[in-house]
Structure formats: C-alpha cells, structure tokens
Amino acid sequence: NMMRSGYKIPTEMDIQSERALYNILEPRYHYLVPEWMKTASDAEKRGVIKLARIAEPKLLKTIGRPRSDAFEPMLKEHPWFHKRGNPVLQPRVDVIEKFPVDASEYQVPSWMNDDLYEAELIPKPGGCILKLKDSINIMRQKNWTRNQGTYQMFSGSFDGATTTGSCYTREAIGLAPMMQPE
Numbered sequence: 001n002m003m004r005s006g007y008k009i010p011t012e013m014d015i016q017s018e019r020a021l022y023n024i025l026e027p028r029y030h031y032l033v034p035e036w037m038k039t040a041s042d043a044e045k046r047g048v049i050k051l052a053r054i055a056e057p058k059l060l061k062t063i064g065r066p067r068s069d070a071f072e073p074m075l076k077e078h079p080w081f082h083k084r085g086n087p088v089l090q091p092r093v094d095v096i097e098k099f100p101v102d103a104s105e106y107q108v109p110s111w112m113n114d115d116l117y118e119a120e121l122i123p124k125p126g127g128c129i130l131k132l133k134d135s136i137n138i139m140r141q142k143n144w145t146r147n148q149g150t151y152q153m154f155s156g157s158f159d160g161a162t163t164t165g166s167c168y169t170r171e172a173i174g175l176a177p178m179m180q181p182e
Contacts, residue, residue: 013042013045013046013049014037014045016045016049017037017040017045017046017048017049018033018037019052020048020049020051020052021033021036021037021048023052023056024048024051024052024055111135114133115135115137115138118131118134118138119138119141122138122141122142122145123145127142127145128142128143128145128146129142130142130143
C-alpha cells in the first residue's frame with residue numbers, strides 16, 4: 001500500500017530484480033517475491049540480477065521477447081521478381097509468350113522415366129520398399145500397395161471355428177448329416 005510508512009519509489013534495479021526473481025523461481029514460490037523485495041538489500045538485488053543473466057542463455061533471451069532495437073532486414077526490390085503494388089492493375093505477361101517452346105524441342109525429364117520405372121515395380125515382390133530418391137507420389141503408391149496386404153489366408157474362405165469348437169458341433173456327434181462327396 002502506498003500510504004504505509006517506509007514506502008519507497010521502485011528504482012530500475014528494483015524492477016529488474018523483481019523480474020529476475022519471477023523468471024528464476026518456480027511459480028509456486030512467486031508469492032514470496034513481494035516480501036523479499038521489501039527486505040532485500042541493493043547487493044542482494046544485484047546478485048539476483050546477475051544470477052538471472054547467468055541462468056538464462058543469450059539465445060533464450062530473444063525468444064518470444066521482441067526488442068525495439070532489434071536488427072530488421074532491409075527491403076529491396078529485384079527486377080526479376082514481382083514489383084510491389086496492386087497485381088490487378090499491373091499488365092499481365094503470359095509465361096508462354098516469354099518462353100516460346102516448339103513441341104519438337106520438348107524433352108521428357110529424367111525423373112518422369114524414373115517414376116514410371118518405379119511404378120511398374122510396385123506390384124512385384126520387393127517393389128514396395130521405399131527408397132530415398134522416390135517421389136512423394138511413388139512413396140504414396142508404395143505405402144498404399146503395402147497396406148493392402150498380399151497374403152490371402154484359407155483361399156478366401158474361413159469358418160471361424162477353433163479346434164476345440166469344431167469337436168462340439170452337431171456334425172461331430174453325428175446329429176447333422178455329413179457332406180457327401182461328389
């Protein structure tokens with residue numbers, strides 16, 4: 001309370017030491033900070049500020065705490081990049097007009113041939129093994145194929161009975177007619 005006797009206007013060191021205590025201490029001890037600030041000497045406050053500097057690495061000091069004197073990169077326009085302004089008002093240049101290419105000059109990129117070759121190998125044994133050079137689409141196709149599974153149990157038919165369960169059926173005790181061989 002400002003009206004009680006002994007009130008002192010906080011100095012820059014008081015503010016820094018209080019902030020340092022809140023940063024150093026766990027939240028469960030924060031209630032002790034105001035009372036400590038009343039009783040601590042200037043030497044103790046300088047010690048807390050020094051401890052906070054040692055405890056907090058330089059990298060962590062800048063994270064999440066914007067500084068007014070921080071370096072800002074210079075802005076520069078490059079003629080090969082789009083210019084600032086409203087893109088609707090600027091004349092549009094068609095890319096095809098810039099780079100006319102004859103259809104006979106077109107050459108299929110080598111990666112397309114690699115992808116076609118890899119895609120042909122996917123259904124074959126070992127074709128689903130991922131390689132570092134695979135494109136995203138090839139990886140997706142390999143993963144999808146691998147997740148489908150290749151092993152079909154019981155030729156696609158399964159009666160769902162255990163060995164013990166098959167001993168206690170009507171057929172086992174002779175009440176149901178057995179299947180006649182054809």
